[in-house]
Amino acid sequence: MSEHPGFELFPLTARQKVATMAASLLGLLLAALDQTIVATAGPEIQRDLHIVPSLYVWITTAYLVASTVMVPVWGKLSDLFGRKRILLAGMTIFLVGSTGCGLAQxxxxxxxxxxxxxxxxxxxxxxxxxxxxxxxxxxxxGKYQGIYGGVFG
Structure with missing residues (x-):
């Protein structure tokens, strides 16, 4: 019997937990970096695409608004359909968006x-x-959320 009832429904080995945490941390790192990465490349992007200052702010704002609105939606969907499916869907959408950003004219x-x-x-x-x-x-x-906070913050 487990010392923590309810946490043996899908038991994972230590190795599986490390792999799962690493994959989650990489996804979180991508999300965190992408929120602010435009600040570094922004002036160059603004020059290349001839972006007027009034629209420049929307490059970051569009990302943050879409992300903020979708957090509770993705949370509910992952409860309904499973973490793996939603993680793969999120990665696919993120990849499409990243590719589109790179190809934007x-x-x-x-x-x-x-x-x-x-x-x-x-x-x-x-x-x-x-x-x-x-x-x-x-x-x-709390310990593991602290690790995630270190990656995100």
Whole structure:
């Protein structure tokens, strides 16, 4: 019998837990980096696409708004359909958005693709924290959320 009832429904070996945590952390790192990465490349992007200052702010805002709105939606969907499916869907959407950003030839295309990236990144972010709740008992979750916070923050 487990010392933490309810946490043996899908028992994982230590190796599986490490692999799951690593995958979740990488997804979380992608989501975190993509929120702010435009700040570094922004001036160059603005020059290349001739973006007026009033639209420039939307490159970051579109991503953040889409991501923020979708976090609770992805959370519910991952409860209904499973973490793996939603994580893969989020990664696919994020990849499509990232590819679209790289291929964007106009401000509008870039803003739309940044919003698509945000939609996908929300699944990465949501699943990272849901995985902790699935794998660890409440008494241990704070430690692992701290690790995630170090990656995200």
């Amino acid at each position: 106009s401000t509008t295309q870039l803003i739309v693709m940044r919003a698509v990236q945000g939609l996908g990144s929300a699944a990465l972010f949501t699943n990272a924290f849901a995985v902790i709740a699935d794998m660890f008992p409440p008494a241990d979750r």
